[in-house]
Structures are given as C-alpha cells and as structure tokens.
Amino acid sequence: MYPKIPNTPRVWYRWARRPVKGxxxxxxxxxxxxxxxxxxxxxxxxxxxxxxxxxxxxxxxxxxxxxxxxxxxxxxxxxxxxxxxxxxxxxxxxxxxxxxxxxxxxxxxxxxxxxxxxxxxxxxxxxxxxxxxxxxxxxxxxxxxxxxxxxxxxxxxxxxxxxxxxxxxxxxxxxxxxxxxxxxxxxxxxxxxxxxxxxxxxxxxxxxxxxxxxxxxxxxxxxxxxxxxxxxxxxxxxxxxxxxxMIPRWLPIVPLIVAPMLFAEQLWHLLRREADIMDNREAMHDPAMLVGLVTCVVWFVADKMPYVRFF
Missing domain, CATH: 1.10.357.140 (UbiA prenyltransferase)
Structure with missing residues (x-):
C-alpha cells in the first residue's frame, strides 16, 4: 500500500505562515x-x-x-x-x-x-x-x-x-x-x-x-x-x-474639543501626580496622532461644505 499523500494546500499553508507573518x-x-x-x-x-x-x-x-x-x-x-x-x-x-x-x-x-x-x-x-x-x-x-x-x-x-x-x-x-x-x-x-x-x-x-x-x-x-x-x-x-x-484660524478648535477625550486617562494620572509627563510620554503619542488625524479630516470636509459652518 502506498503512503497517504498529504493535503498539499495545508502543508503549503503551514510552510508559508511563518515567513509571511515575519x-x-x-x-x-x-x-x-x-x-x-x-x-x-x-x-x-x-x-x-x-x-x-x-x-x-x-x-x-x-x-x-x-x-x-x-x-x-x-x-x-x-x-x-x-x-x-x-x-x-x-x-x-x-x-x-x-x-x-x-x-x-x-x-x-x-x-x-x-x-x-x-x-x-x-x-x-x-x-x-x-x-x-x-x-x-x-x-x-x-x-x-x-x-x-x-x-x-x-x-x-x-x-x-x-x-x-x-x-x-x-x-x-x-x-x-x-x-x-x-x-x-x-x-x-x-x-x-x-x-x-x-x-x-x-x-x-x-x-x-x-x-x-x-x-x-x-x-x-x-x-x-x-x-x-x-x-x-x-x-x-x-x-x-x-x-x-495659511491654516484656518478656526481649525485649532477641533483639537481643543477632541484632545481632552483622547487624553483623559493620561491627564488624570498627571493631575494626580501618578505619572511624569516625560516618563509617560510614549503613552501620549497615539492619542496625539488621532487628534491630528481628526483635525485633518475635519479640515478637508469643511472645505467641501463651504455653506456649513462647523464653528
């Protein structure tokens, strides 16, 4: 009796999974x-x-x-x-x-x-x-x-x-x-x-x-x-x-509204003196980028809707 031929796609998947993930x-x-x-x-x-x-x-x-x-x-x-x-x-x-x-x-x-x-x-x-x-x-x-x-x-x-x-x-x-x-x-x-x-x-x-x-x-x-x-x-x-x-003067209103929500946890720790701003700086990077992204998107959308006043 001949040995059973393995499932080729499954073998290929197991072989490729690690380098693809890498x-x-x-x-x-x-x-x-x-x-x-x-x-x-x-x-x-x-x-x-x-x-x-x-x-x-x-x-x-x-x-x-x-x-x-x-x-x-x-x-x-x-x-x-x-x-x-x-x-x-x-x-x-x-x-x-x-x-x-x-x-x-x-x-x-x-x-x-x-x-x-x-x-x-x-x-x-x-x-x-x-x-x-x-x-x-x-x-x-x-x-x-x-x-x-x-x-x-x-x-x-x-x-x-x-x-x-x-x-x-x-x-x-x-x-x-x-x-x-x-x-x-x-x-x-x-x-x-x-x-x-x-x-x-x-x-x-x-x-x-x-x-x-x-x-x-x-x-x-x-x-x-x-x-x-x-x-x-x-x-x-x-x-x-x-x-x-060169940048609309109303635009900073967006981060002023969004930032307190995204930085709430970090601000709470800082206010309670449970963290130092320099030691805890990396925790603030992603929220800062999200603030920037929301601000840019609002800027694009606002210019597409000139008759709508956001602020």
Missing part, C-alpha cells in the same frame, strides 16, 4: 501608518489638494517609503537586535522567522513600488520621493549609517520619515498659497522629537551595539531638553501659519 512583522506598520497619514493629509491640504486619486497614490507611496525605512533598518540591525531579548523578538530576522536575504528582497520590491507610485505624480514629487528613499537607505546602511552620526541622525530621520512625505504630498497638487510648503518644517520638528525619543529609549542597547547618536553624545538631560525645544519650535511655527491664515 514579512508583515518586518514592515512594523503599526508604528507609522497613522503618523504618515496625518503628514500626507497636511501636505496635500496645504498644497491645495482634495480627496481624489492623487491623494490615494501619494498616501500609498508615503506609507510604503516609510515602510521601506523600517524594513531596511531591521535588516541591517538584525545582528545588533539579537543582543537584546525584547528587540530580538520584535525583529523577525533576529527571531529567525525570515532570512536576511528574504528581508532584502522585500525591501527591493517595496522600493520599486515606491518609485513607480511617485513617478505617477510628476517630476518634482518623483525627485522628492527618490531623495526620501535614498535618505531612508543611508540612515541604516552600515557603510554610511547616518543614524549613528550625531546631528545627521536627526536631520535624516526628520526628513525621510516626515518632512519629505509632506513635500511629496504638497507637490502632488502644488496649488497652495506662496511659501505654504515651508510647513514641512513643522512635521520635521515633530519627527526630530520622535528620533530623540527613540534614541533615549534605546540608549543602553545602542551603546552595546556601538551606535553613538545625538542622545548618547549630549546625555539624557540635554536630550529631554532638546525634545521639548523641538516641540516648542513646532508649536511656534504653527502659530505663525495660523497668524498668516
């Missing part, structure tokens, strides 16, 4: 999709854009280019992440879910898609998108490794993960008011804060791996001061744009 984990999409959406909507709106096919294309391209940055970072950092138990489990290459070769092939596929999508949106958007892709590559590539070069780590992170996405969305439409593209500095400053936050969180692991970035160079206390300074500068730039009416 590839999805490599993208780390939960860490940036919300932020990239807000950044893209801001750029498109200030560029005179509206909800149309161009917005969907530039949003997909921006999400993919940031996804490439995260993916390639984990490919290059796999040996270093293996030194830390928590990071080793988060990085699918360090965890043995996929091989470095599969990770590199996935990065190549994503980068090709990115360039193709940006090319559909015109020459300026394509050049900015290609620059963003290049910076994302150089940020992690071990030969250059900009993330291990003080100051360059902040600039490359701020531009490749925020500022250039804003500009790509802006120039996909390019119908905004004069100099409104300068608002890319706002999202760049927010991204600089994010980079400093990440460096502060991972400072001990990075030291073991020999990575010397800005936070390690200036120390914990000055890093926290620089984080606050970047947020203050971003807020000052927002006030300038409101004063010049």
């Amino acid at each position: 590839l999805l984990q490599l993208t780390r999409y939960k860490e940036y999709v919300l932020f990239v959406t807000v950044t893209t909507l801001l750029g498109a709106k200030l560029g005179g854009g509206t909800f149309d096919l161009r917005l969907l294309i530039v949003l997909a391209a921006n999400i993919l280019v940031v996804g490439f940055a995260f993916m390639y970072n984990d490919v290059e950092d796999a040996p270093d992440d293996a030194l830390d138990a928590k990071k080793a489990q988060r990085n699918p290459i360090s965890a043995g879910m996929i091989s470095p070769r599969i990770g590199r092939v996935a990065c190549l596929v994503v980068s090709t898609l990115v360039l193709g999508l940006y090319a559909m949106l015109g020459g300026m958007t394509f050049m900015l998108g290609a620059l963003c892709l290049t910076l994302a590559f150089l940020y992690s590539w071990r030969v250059a490794r900009l993330k291990a070069v003080p100051v360059a780590d902040l600039l490359s992170h701020g531009l490749s993960l925020a500022g250039l996405q804003f500009l790509c969305a802006y120039f996909a439409f390019d119908q905004g008011k004069p100099y409104s593209w300068l608002f890319f500095l706002f999202v760049t400053l927010i991204s600089v804060y994010g980079e400093l936050n990440n460096e502060l969180r991972d400072i001990e692991v990075d030291r073991k791996a020999g990575i010397r970035h800005t936070a390690d160079l200036i120390g914990v206390r000055r890093t926290k001061a620089l984080m606050v300074a970047s947020l203050v500068c971003a807020l000052a730039l927002l006030v300038v744009f409101l004063a010049m009416e």
